Amino acid sequence: MTVTTDSVRSALEQTPEPDKVESHLHPAGSFDVADHEVPTGREEIWRFTPLKRLKGLHADAEFMRSATSCTWNTPAGVRVEGVSGDEARALRGISGLVPNTRWAARVLAEVPASLLVDVPAETEVAEPIVVDLDGTDVSVTEAGHVALRFGAHSKAIVVLNHTGSSTIAAVVEIAVGDGADVTVVSIQDWADDAVHLSHHQARVGRDASYKHAAISFGGDLVRMDANVTYDGPGGSAELLGLYFADAGQHIEHRIFADHTAPRTKSHAVYKGALQGEKAHTVWVGNVLIRKVAEGIETYEENRNLVLTDGCQADSIPNLEIETGEIEGAGHASATARFDDNQLFYLQSRGVSEQEAQRLVVHGFFNDLIRQVGVPSIEQRLLSTVEAELAKNVLKDVGSLAAFGQDAR
Amino acid sequence: MSKLVITDLHASVETEDGPKEILKGVTLTINEGETHAIMGPNGSGKSTLAYSIAGHPKYTITSGSVTLDGQDILGLSVDERARAGLFLAMQYPVEVPGVSVANFLRTAKTAIDGEAPKLRTWVKDVNSALEALNLDSSFSQRSVNEGFSGGEKKRHEIAQLDLLDPKVAVLDETDSGLDIDALKIVSEGVNRFREREGKGVLLITHYTRILRYIEPDFVHVFVDGRVAESGGKELADQLEAEGYDKYLKAPAAR
Numbered sequence: 001m002t003v004t005t006d007s008v009r010s011a012l013e014q015t016p017e018p019d020k021v022e023s024h025l026h027p028a029g030s031f032d033v034a035d036h037e038v039p040t041g042r043e044e045i046w047r048f049t050p051l052k053r054l055k056g057l058h059a060d061a062e063f064m065r066s067a068t069s070c071t072w073n074t075p076a077g078v079r080v081e082g083v084s085g086d087e088a089r090a091l092r093g094i095s096g097l098v099p100n101t102r103w104a105a106r107v108l109a110e111v112p113a114s115l116l117v118d119v120p121a122e123t124e125v126a127e128p129i130v131v132d133l134d135g136t137d138v139s140v141t142e143a144g145h146v147a148l149r150f151g152a153h154s155k156a157i158v159v160l161n162h163t164g165s166s167t168i169a170a171v172v173e174i175a176v177g178d179g180a181d182v183t184v185v186s187i188q189d190w191a192d193d194a195v196h197l198s199h200h201q202a203r204v205g206r207d208a209s210y211k212h213a214a215i216s217f218g219g220d221l222v223r224m225d226a227n228v229t230y231d232g233p234g235g236s237a238e239l240l241g242l243y244f245a246d247a248g249q250h251i252e253h254r255i256f257a258d259h260t261a262p263r264t265k266s267h268a269v270y271k272g273a274l275q276g277e278k279a280h281t282v283w284v285g286n287v288l289i290r291k292v293a294e295g296i297e298t299y300e301e302n303r304n305l306v307l308t309d310g311c312q313a314d315s316i317p318n319l320e321i322e323t324g325e326i327e328g329a330g331h332a333s334a335t336a337r338f339d340d341n342q343l344f345y346l347q348s349r350g351v352s353e354q355e356a357q358r359l360v361v362h363g364f365f366n367d368l369i370r371q372v373g374v375p376s377i378e379q380r381l382l383s384t385v386e387a388e389l390a391k392n393v394l395k396d397v398g399s400l401a402a403f404g405q406d407a408r
Numbered sequence: 409m410s411k412l413v414i415t416d417l418h419a420s421v422e423t424e425d426g427p428k429e430i431l432k433g434v435t436l437t438i439n440e441g442e443t444h445a446i447m448g449p450n451g452s453g454k455s456t457l458a459y460s461i462a463g464h465p466k467y468t469i470t471s472g473s474v475t476l477d478g479q480d481i482l483g484l485s486v487d488e489r490a491r492a493g494l495f496l497a498m499q500y501p502v503e504v505p506g507v508s509v510a511n512f513l514r515t516a517k518t519a520i521d522g523e524a525p526k527l528r529t530w531v532k533d534v535n536s537a538l539e540a541l542n543l544d545s546s547f548s549q550r551s552v553n554e555g556f557s558g559g560e561k562k563r564h565e566i567a568q569l570d571l572l573d574p575k576v577a578v579l580d581e582t583d584s585g586l587d588i589d590a591l592k593i594v595s596e597g598v599n600r601f602r603e604r605e606g607k608g609v610l611l612i613t614h615y616t617r618i619l620r621y622i623e624p625d626f627v628h629v630f631v632d633g634r635v636a637e638s639g640g641k642e643l644a645d646q647l648e649a650e651g652y653d654k655y656l657k658a659p660a661a662r
Contacts, residue, residue: 340465345502348462349516349572350490359515363506363551 025286025318026256029098033109036102045101048282048314050250053221055141057169057197058103063110066144067137068166070115075127078156079118088114091147095173096229097201104199107143107171114145117158121151121177128157128185128374135166138193143169148184152177152205157374160186163218167195174202176210178232183211185374189384190218198224204264206232213372214270216243216251217384223252230261230293239268239300241283242368242381244388245311247276255300256286259293268300271368273361274311275392285317285331294325304335305364307357308392358389409477410493410575410608412438412461417472419460427468430456432633434472438576440606443622445644447613448630449652454612455499457630458580461610462496463489476576491520493575497565497582503553509564510534510548513571520572537570540600542593559590566597576608577601583618595621616648631655 024044030036038059039046051058074080083091092108099105117129131146148158154177176182188196196219204210216222228237237257245251257266272281285300304313317331338357346356362385369381419431430453438444448454460467461474463486474481481489504512513534518524525533535545541563553561562582569577579598583591599622601607611622619627619641627643628635629652636655637643 339502341502342504344462344464344486345498346504346512346516347486348490348496348498349512349568350487350519351515352487352519353485355515355519356487359507359512360504363504366506367551 021288021290021320021322023288023320025320026288027100029100031093031099031105031108033102033105036099036105038102045254048252048284049223050221053195053250054197055167055195057141057143057167057195058101061141063106063143063169064140066142067140068133068135068142068144068164068168070131070133072131073127073129075125075129077120077123078125078129079116080129080131081116082113083116084113087116088112088145091116091149091173092145093173094147094149094175094203095201096203096231097171097173097199101199103169103197104171107145107169111143111145114147117146117148119150119154119156122153123151124155125157128159128376130159130161132161132163133166135162135164135168135190135194138165138167138195141167144171146170146172148172148174150174150176150180150182153179155181157183157185159374159377160184162186162188162190162194162196165191165194168197170196170198172198172200174200174210174212176202176204176208176235178205178208180205180208182209183213183372183374185213185215185372185377186224187377188214188216188219188222188224190222192218192220194219194222196222196224200224200226202226202228202237204228204230204235204237207234209236209238211238211240211373213240213242214253215241215372215381216253217388219249219251221250223250223254225254225256227256227258228266229258230264233261233263235261236265237267238371239266239270240368240371241268241270241272242365243270243272243281244385245272245274245276245279245281246388246391247310248278250280250282252282254282254284254286256288257298257300259287259289259296259298262293263295264293265296266298266300269368269371270302271304271365272302272313273305273307273364273388274313275307275388277310279311280314281312282314283316283333286320287318287329287331288320289322289326289329291322294323295327296329297327298329299331301332303333303364305361306335306337307361361385361389410440410606411477412494412576412608412610413473413475414461415473417457417460417474418470419456419467420470421456421467429470430467430633431460434634436628436635438608438610440608442625443602443609443611444626444628445611445613445619445624446628446630446635447616447644447647449656450614452630453633454614454630455580456633458496458578458610458612461489461578462486462494487519490574495569495572495574495577497562497569497577497579499581499584501553501556501561501565503551505551505554507552508549509552512552513548513568516568516572533571537567540570541567541597543567558585559587562586562594563590563597566594569601570597573604575606576610578610578612580612581614582611583613583615591618592621598622616644619644629655
């Protein structure tokens with residue numbers, strides 16, 4: 001039996017295109033904008049998104065001259081720069097992305113330039129490469145293309161840091177070379193009126209490790225699709241997410257771990273907190289285990305903590321399995337209010353109800369923040385969580401000096 | 409001073425069939441320096457008594473009073489009761505993921521004292537409290553009760569008792585699920601607390617075993633939501649020999 005399985009596997013590995021899977025979760029892709037109709041909101045991939053608030057980004061809004069400033073640091077050995085013309089065109093699709101939305105197809109076809117972060121093979125960069133995107137005019141509808149290319153056996157961290165007010169559609173393509181060890185963090189710390197539609201597509205090389213962290217605090221509407229495919233066996237993807245939605249905010253995170261190669265791994269943990277009237281979060285976790293993807297492991301988890309009345313958290317794990325020859329596959333989803341027993345325990349030690357709530361929320365996010373593993377942004381994330389809590393849960397309490405000073 | 413006075417306490421819990429009375433008139437006085445053991449069969453309401461004193465929202469006090477040094481504590485929130493000097497060591501301590509023991513202990517100490525503890529002495533105090541309970545110092549970096557063994561949870565409760573230094577400690581089945589070594593360690597911790605000036609202890613237990621290590625001044629038999637009989641420590645010996653049958657049969661014979 002082993003012999004049969006192996007021969008099937010090698011036959012499949014030689015097929016240039018992975019086996020095709022028909023699924024309403026994954027509409028067929030195309031680079032041709034004309035192949036994509038303007039979504040109506042009834043499509044599976046759009047049904048949670050309030051299209052009206054996208055200012056036409058999903059349809060045919062003009063991609064205007066950018067009003068979002070873009071600055072970065074350039075650690076030694078790395079190339080970071082805006083490229084255009086043929087060089088920009090050559091970067092379209094480096095992640096294997098074939099757009100399955102009209103807007104992403106438009107970005108690839110219409111945006112004249114790309115921001116390229118190029119980490120050569122076998123280059124190890126300790127200092128995070130931080131790209132700051134700061135929006136100045138929310139009335140300007142714009143689009144961007146970012147290409148993150150990590151050579152074989154390279155090691156680097158890229159942080160995309162979004163602040164200010166923008167209305168922006170962005171495609172981020174990530175090519176992770178064989179054996180590379182890569183972390184990509186995207187922080188959405190927008191002003192209240194920002195609209196941000198983004199698609200992060202990664203192709204993970206053989207035996208490579210890819211960590212993606214999506215962190216969303218600000219913005220009127222933030223939707224991110226973070227997708228992964230594998231370019232060879234042994235690749236591993238860790239998809240992390242942390243979000244905090246306030247009154248009126250729509251924060252939507254979708255992941256798609258497409259196991260296109262054997263013995264690959266995906267592990268997703270998304271955690272969110274919601275507070276205030278009409279705070280809405282969406283998490284859709286898609287995992288597809290293709291026939292070729294024998295011996296894979298996948299686990300995805302979404303937890304939401306509802307802090308006040310009037311919020312809505314949607315959480316939908318989808319696991320499609322085309323082969324039974326896997327190591328493990330699982331998912332978990334939980335949406336809950338504060339646990340009375342936790343609060344009672346903390347309060348019975350003299351801690352006030354609000355301080356107890358703060359401890360529980362920090363605790364809820366702490367492990368995740370540590371998993372992101374970028375020390376320079378850890379403290380910032382902790383204080384952003386604190387600032388979010390101050391809006392609601394803790395609005396009547398002063399700062400608790402004891403928190404966040406753990407000697408680790 | 410530390411005097412806990414429970415007078416004709418009635419408490420009920422909400423069930424599908426409406427409120428169910430669990431405590432049916434508990435009267436008990438714990439003077440300073442005294443250790444009282446409450447013993448009773450399963451389902452007699454021992455834990456409800458502990459939780460009601462501490463203020464768990466699940467239980468509704470329907471009548472009666474509880475005072476600590478003359479102050480009515482039933483009108484206080486859970487945390488106010490703790491700050492007034494009450495401590496409950498729980499039978500099932502609750503996991504708080506992502507919150508380290510160190511952070512938890514410091515936050516609690518700060519809340520109880522109304523000011524942050526002095527950093528230099530505090531770290532030493534925490535380490536020696538943990539050490540005294542056979543918990544090594546790496547323990548303080550773990551998340552509160554998460555992945556703790558049964559024994560670690562109980563030892564952690566007693567480390568808190570040491571550090572938070574309340575007036576009155578209610579120990580709810582602290583002995584349950586402990587092997588003999590852990591039981592000794594936990595008992596020694598409780599005894600160190602009792603040696604301090606004027607501390608009161610209400611020790612709730614199902615078994616007489618722990619009373620070999622923590623010698624009570626008074627023993628109360630708790631049956632069907634009230635104290636059925638009170639006596640000295642000889643009452644525990646009697647329970648050891650005869651069990652609770654005598655008390656359980658009594659209502660049926662009525």
